[in-house]
Amino acid sequence: MNKQSKSRGRRGIEWTDYTWNPIGGCKHGCRWQMPDGTIAECYAETVAERVATSAYPHGFEHHYWRPDVLQEPLQLRTPARIFLDSMSDLMGNWVPADQIEQVLGVCREARWHSFQLLTKNAPRLLKFSFPSNVWIGVSAPPSMMMGKQLTRELQERMVKKQLEVLRQIRVPVRWMSIEPLSFDIAPLLVGSPLEWAVIGAATNGSTTYQPQREWVENVLRVLDAQNTPVFFKGNLDWPHSRWREDAPTGEQKLRLDILQPAQSRL
Secondary structure (H helix, E strand, C coil), X not given: CEECCXXXXXXXXXXXXXXXXXXXXXXXXXXXXXXXXXXXXXXXXXXXXXXXXXHCCCCCCCCEECXXXXXXXXXXXXXXXXXXXXXXXXXXXXXXXXXXXXXXXXXXXXXXCEXXXXXXXXXXXXXXXXXXXXXXXXXCCCCEXXXXXXXXXXXXXHHHHHHHHHHCCCCCCEEEEECCCCCCCHHHHXXXXXXXXXECCEXXXXXXXXXXXXXXXXXXXXXXXXXXXXXXXXXXXXXXXXXXXCCCCCHHHHHHHHHHHHHCCC
């Protein structure tokens, strides 16, 4: 597992403690059109094919199964938040069900941790039963996916489907990663089941493209009215006096529920 940076402006995923990827690679082929017309690829693809090529010898759009790292969360005794698919999509339709079950089995066993799952394939979530310490998240849609341009209508339909699926799932935290916030998604979030949201800017290498201020304000207005906590990614340019790094409101109760059995074994 890789420990993540917590400081604003540093590299890393600020909203988690560790990343863990027993599944690697992704075939979604996500792309984002930047305001200046350039096309940005998924950050994980960039990492896999430029920095971590030895770990992804067949490229990023390939399925990698790494059973040798399955036990890593069990070796970490201090309770932590663990992002379990930062370099993959555990719910990808190319991932065998038995491998998904093995990953979820470790999550059940390591019940003192909170595991954060994030997917763009929300419908497949309905085919699995999730442990009580797994947070289920969905990603806001990109501009292009699997070689197909997503019109605004298609993006909106995808968000509606994601939220419909989340309503049917019983887990401690249902959340959405809105990174980047690339259109005014706020109207779609009214009455949503979200218990947490992460908002970020669009990036293309070292270049950052900020969302329209109005879009951020609209999302905050909707989610604040629903008492949904919001976390700002470090790449978002926002007045520091109004900076958000809020966690789900039910986290404290969740931690107490799952820590007691674990502590009794230490």
